[in-house]
Amino acid sequence: MGTPTLPTGTLLRLATAGSVDDGKSTLVGRLLFDSKSVLADQLDAVERVSRDRGLETTDLALLTDGLRAEREQGITIDVAYRYFATARRSFVLADCPGHVQYTRNTVTGASTADAVVLLIDARKGLLEQTRRHLAVVSLLRVPHVVVAVNKIDLVDYSQERYEELAAQIRETARSLGVADVHTIPVSALVGDNVVDHGESTPWYDGPTLLELLEELPAGDDPYAEAFRLPVQVVLRPQGAAPDERFRDYRGYAGQVASGVVRVGDEVVVLPSGRRTRVTGIDTADTLHDAADPFAGLTEAWAPQSVTLRLADEIDVTRGDLIASAVDVPDLTQDVEGTVAWLSDRPLRPGARVLLKHTTRTVQAVVRDVVGRLDLDAAELTPAEQLDLNDIGRVTLRLASPVAAEEYLTSRRTGAFLLIDAHDGGTLAAGMVGDALAATRHPEQRPVQYAI
Amino acid sequence: MTLTDTIDATVATTPEGTTPDGATTGDEHRLTQLEALESEAIHIIREVVAEFERPVMLFSGGKDSVVMLHLAAKAFWPSPVPFPVLHVDTGHNFPEVLAFRDATVERLRLRLEVASVQDYLDDGRLRERADGTRNPLQTQPLLDAIAGHRFDAVFGGGRRDEEKARAKERVFSLRDEFGQWDPRNQRPELWNLYNGRHRPGEHVRVFPLSNWTELDVWRYIAAEDIALPELYYAHEREVFDRDGMLLAVGPYSQPRNDAEAASVRTETVRYRTVGDMSCTGAVDSDARDVDAVIAEVAATRITERGATRADDRISEAAMEDRKKEGYF
Numbered sequence: 001m002g003t004p005t006l007p008t009g010t011l012l013r014l015a016t017a018g019s020v021d022d023g024k025s026t027l028v029g030r031l032l033f034d035s036k037s038v039l040a041d042q043l044d045a046v047e048r049v050s051r052d053r054g055l056e057t058t059d060l061a062l063l064t065d066g067l068r069a070e071r072e073q074g075i076t077i078d079v080a081y082r083y084f085a086t087a088r089r090s091f092v093l094a095d096c097p098g099h100v101q102y103t104r105n106t107v108t109g110a111s112t113a114d115a116v117v118l119l120i121d122a123r124k125g126l127l128e129q130t131r132r133h134l135a136v137v138s139l140l141r142v143p144h145v146v147v148a149v150n151k152i153d154l155v156d157y158s159q160e161r162y163e164e165l166a167a168q169i170r171e172t173a174r175s176l177g178v179a180d181v182h183t184i185p186v187s188a189l190v191g192d193n194v195v196d197h198g199e200s201t202p203w204y205d206g207p208t209l210l211e212l213l214e215e216l217p218a219g220d221d222p223y224a225e226a227f228r229l230p231v232q233v234v235l236r237p238q239g240a241a242p243d244e245r246f247r248d249y250r251g252y253a254g255q256v257a258s259g260v261v262r263v264g265d266e267v268v269v270l271p272s273g274r275r276t277r278v279t280g281i282d283t284a285d286t287l288h289d290a291a292d293p294f295a296g297l298t299e300a301w302a303p304q305s306v307t308l309r310l311a312d313e314i315d316v317t318r319g320d321l322i323a324s325a326v327d328v329p330d331l332t333q334d335v336e337g338t339v340a341w342l343s344d345r346p347l348r349p350g351a352r353v354l355l356k357h358t359t360r361t362v363q364a365v366v367r368d369v370v371g372r373l374d375l376d377a378a379e380l381t382p383a384e385q386l387d388l389n390d391i392g393r394v395t396l397r398l399a400s401p402v403a404a405e406e407y408l409t410s411r412r413t414g415a416f417l418l419i420d421a422h423d424g425g426t427l428a429a430g431m432v433g434d435a436l437a438a439t440r441h442p443e444q445r446p447v448q449y450a451i
Numbered sequence: 452m453t454l455t456d457t458i459d460a461t462v463a464t465t466p467e468g469t470t471p472d473g474a475t476t477g478d479e480h481r482l483t484q485l486e487a488l489e490s491e492a493i494h495i496i497r498e499v500v501a502e503f504e505r506p507v508m509l510f511s512g513g514k515d516s517v518v519m520l521h522l523a524a525k526a527f528w529p530s531p532v533p534f535p536v537l538h539v540d541t542g543h544n545f546p547e548v549l550a551f552r553d554a555t556v557e558r559l560r561l562r563l564e565v566a567s568v569q570d571y572l573d574d575g576r577l578r579e580r581a582d583g584t585r586n587p588l589q590t591q592p593l594l595d596a597i598a599g600h601r602f603d604a605v606f607g608g609g610r611r612d613e614e615k616a617r618a619k620e621r622v623f624s625l626r627d628e629f630g631q632w633d634p635r636n637q638r639p640e641l642w643n644l645y646n647g648r649h650r651p652g653e654h655v656r657v658f659p660l661s662n663w664t665e666l667d668v669w670r671y672i673a674a675e676d677i678a679l680p681e682l683y684y685a686h687e688r689e690v691f692d693r694d695g696m697l698l699a700v701g702p703y704s705q706p707r708n709d710a711e712a713a714s715v716r717t718e719t720v721r722y723r724t725v726g727d728m729s730c731t732g733a734v735d736s737d738a739r740d741v742d743a744v745i746a747e748v749a750a751t752r753i754t755e756r757g758a759t760r761a762d763d764r765i766s767e768a769a770m771e772d773r774k775k776e777g778y779f
Binding site: 008009040041042082083105111112217221232233237249283303304305318342358415416420423424425426429 | 480481482483484486487488489490491493494497498500501524525526527528529530531611612615618619625634635637638639640641642643644646647648649650661662664666667751752753754
């Protein structure tokens with residue numbers, strides 16, 4: 001890829017969070033509308049429905065409510081994805097409803113987010129739910145949080161009120177171990193400081209929401225993390241090769257989960273523990289190079305999808321992890337982790353489940369439910385079971401070992417799913433290790449993602 | 452760690468990857484938007500091949516499915532694409548698109564399965580609709596083909612930016628044994644850990660282009676020099692007006708009344724989407740090559756389905772209703 005028409009900007013993944021009536025849909029609608037990402041026919045439809053409902057102004061919230069039941073009930077049920085772009089970068093926005101199953105939705109949205117935009121109502125201030133959202137965002141290790149202090153018009157654009165709330169937000173975020181927090185006074189309804197600076201907040205000289213989102217770093221810095229590549233598939237064309245040169249080709253295809261790999265690097269294949277060297281880093285593009293199809297890339301980094309060639313003919317299959325030989329993850333059959341429980345049926349000790357970690361799925365037994373996280377106090381309280389939308393600590397025994405790393409230091413190789421072996425449903429989002437450590441001891445949070 | 456309410460000075464760099472004095476930052480190791488989307492799609496396609504028994508990719512010759520198939524070829528090269536492709540043929544497709552479909556399948560040495568709406572009409576399993584459009588009729592042949600071949604994963608080229616019901620769709624979207632989508636009971640999708648587990652009789656629809664926009668698709672077509680059916684580019688065509696759309700005069704779309712007949716004229720048009728001739732509208736356009744199309748799409752004020760699809764105008768929830776029944 002590389003023609004002049006191509007944008008060189010990065011992709012920032014965002015998630016929204018907020019409580020009921022904070023005006024989140026309105027803010028998202030405003031962001032889309034003012035960044036000119038809403039097209040005429042979409043706006044026509046929204047204006048028509050607004051008129052039908054007897055509203056005086058166009059309800060921008062209608063832009064984001066996609067399902068019939070949502071429009072009929074005036075609520076948002078499920079995470080919706082929105083796309084908008086500026087001259088500088090593109091955005092994927094996971095719009096997470098605040099009230100129905102907020103843990104499930106916020107965890108889902110935050111799991112892939114580079115930044116979370118959290119709304120609070122300037123009149124109401126910080127609610128219990130705001131604190132919970134910040135705790136979830138901290139738990140999932142979202143690198144950046146932007147708190148939009150909304151409805152600033154309804155407190156007469158009071159600088160004093162904003163400063164008071166901003167100080168509370170900073171203090172709460174700090175106590176919960178949130179890595180990086182920004183606050184902005186906005187009025188989603190009027191449009192102040194969303195895309196354009198508002199004339200009514202002359203005392204605010206920081207960036208607008210969109211300006212800030214254009215500046216935040218996208219993704220983790222690959223150089224700050226150790227190389228990991230979970231093998232997805234082994235490419236061995238043999239007789240189906242396009243020509244003779246590829247008949248003996250053998251490559252291990254996957255997406256770099258973290259870090260950087262270079263040709264010549266020594267790597268370890270887990271769980272076998274065999275050591276070898278990277279002899280080639282291929283993509284379909286490099287393999288199509290007429291001059292030398294095996295020249296390949298000199299290095300690759302997260303989250304590129306590549307195919308590695310290795311020096312030795314060792315047994316490598318799907319589910320294996322190719323990792324830096326300098327920084328080798330430990331294998332374990334005993335995982336202690338924090339889970340967000342997403343199923344209607346409660347989790348109890350003794351439950352048999354499947355655990356999906358990177359590209360490996362293994363059987364697991366829930367040894368113990370250690371406790372439930374009280375999001376308000378950010379403390380673990382003893383519990384016998386976990387119910388829908390609970391977050392808690394569990395210990396698991398696995399049928400075979402996985403290279404589970406601390407989620408706190410590795411968002412990709414520290415994450416897992418618990419899956420119902422019978423109906424295949426996703427039961428829980430899991431994070432290896434004491435993910436609450438940062439919540440209780442924010443000063444111990446690794447520095448690399450405090451920008 | 453300091454917490455600030457304004458952006459840290461070190462972050463506020465000028466162009467991507469450089470500081471004001473021109474030194475490089477860590478951003479040289481960040482993927483561009485298209486690189487990130489390509490890597491994500493390849494990861495999704497490889498996951499499906501690794502975790503399912505019998506995947507199939509929907510392929511119509513339309514631009515999204517052409518891009519998706521291109522990504523599949525890249526995901527496994529130098530091995531061949533390890534699954535067949537399936538086309539649900541309404542019997543009202545543009546002949547040049549069918550020719551393109553067949554040439555692509557032959558070039559990539561793929562197996563093509565065709566589910567024919569016409570066969571269903573001929574033997575009475577389906578009946579023609581009063582409005583003549585055959586898009587909603589595709590659902591049953593599609594579901595029968597999935598069941599008949601026991602496909603357990605079906606790749607579709609749907610994008611979340613297309614339509615508001617699609618904005619709620621997962622990348623891996625479970626369908627019950629009747630092919631139905633239950634939008635209120637979707638699996639949460641966490642990190643990039645896709646869960647494709649399903650019970651016998653159920654299948655999973657997979658959308659590798661979920662996070663792509665129309666503009667991303669076109670920019671990728673330019674970047675990768677991907678061939679498309681010619682009707683995506685401006686050409687002369689005999690058209691007439693119906694319901695605010697420009698329909699081609701052809702074997703499956705004839706003027707139905709005097710007003711429509713009076714509007715027949717030759718115009719320079721192109722197609723933004725390609726589907727059934729009877730309900731896919733053309734747009735006035737001079738965009739004769741990919742760069743011109745990108746410029747046009749970047750400046751347009753109408754969504755792609757709003758401009759060109761009669762079937763989505765039936766009601767606010769037309770797409771949601773079709774999807775619940777098992778449509779793409």
